[in-house]
Amino acid sequence: MSSNPIPSVPPITEDDIANYLVNSPDFFERHAQLLASVQLTSPHGSRAVSLQERQAEMLRDKIKALEHRIMDMVRHGNENVVIADRLHRWARNIMLVRSKHALPATIASEIMTQFMVPQVAIKVWGVAAHFAGEEFAAGVSDDARSFASSLTQPYCGVNSGFEAVNWLEDKAMAMSVALLPLRVGGLHDASRAFGMLVLASPDPQRFAAGMGTDFLERIAELAAAALSRLRDE
Structure with a gap:
């Protein structure tokens, strides 16, 4: 069993x-x-x-x-x-600012003062005839204009040999840059850019890739609104 x-x-x-x-x-x-x-x-x-x-x-x-x-x-x-x-x-x-001729230089100098940015440059194209001889309206190639129009948000990062860096007084000290396209309808508008704002610093991390750009976008939009008065309508 x-x-x-x-x-x-x-x-x-x-x-x-x-x-x-x-x-x-x-x-x-x-x-x-x-x-x-x-x-x-x-x-x-x-x-x-x-x-x-x-x-x-x-x-x-x-x-x-x-x-x-x-x-x-x-x-x-x-x-x-x-x-x-x-x-x-x-x-x-x-x-x-009352003088339209002084507007770009004032925008740049105020950015340097208020935000402690070492170098700032502005170029505007498609301006009215009486602004054509100004330094801010000269020395911009078609490639630079196309590049500005291709940007839908600020570029922040290292200087990769951008033409816009040549607009600065000391391009050798531009270790990091922020490139801000200028559009009448705002940064994300579908229209072509009519200018570009360049911010530069000798600090490689000042304008680092991946950084937040909310305030840079506001600067670009306000600058574009002010500089739109220089355009050839």
Whole structure:
């Protein structure tokens, strides 16, 4: 007479224990003494701590991480307020310019002053006849005009031999540049650009690829609106 073999029971795994505890929220209520007796290794040293103390440490770490995030948000917010204030002063000052001939130079010098940009250059084409002899309306090739029209957002990055960099006083010190096309209808308008604004810095990271361009776009749109008065209608 043969006996039936006893079926083997699979061993209990850590996942089984974890699933049981997750699905049994009242377990530690029934076994409250375990909370004090369970010992874990502290991440801040080799000493053993209770489960409750370990949870408290985890909460403190989370609070510290949240505090750092809040401080970063406050810092970025303050920086944006400062930039917005500078943008306001720049726009106000170019609105006060009475001479159209002086407008491009004023826009450039105010960008250098308000935003502490080492070098700025502006070129405008398709201008009215009485502006044709101005420096800001000369020395722009068809390729440079086409390149400006191809930009639908500011280019920020290293100087890759752009013709527009030659418009700067010291192109050798243009380690990073921002190229801003000028359009009457705004940066994302489908019309062709009628000018380009060049910002340059000896700091390779000042205008880095991938940086946010919201304020640069606002500068381009405000400059384009002001310089549209020079165009040949």
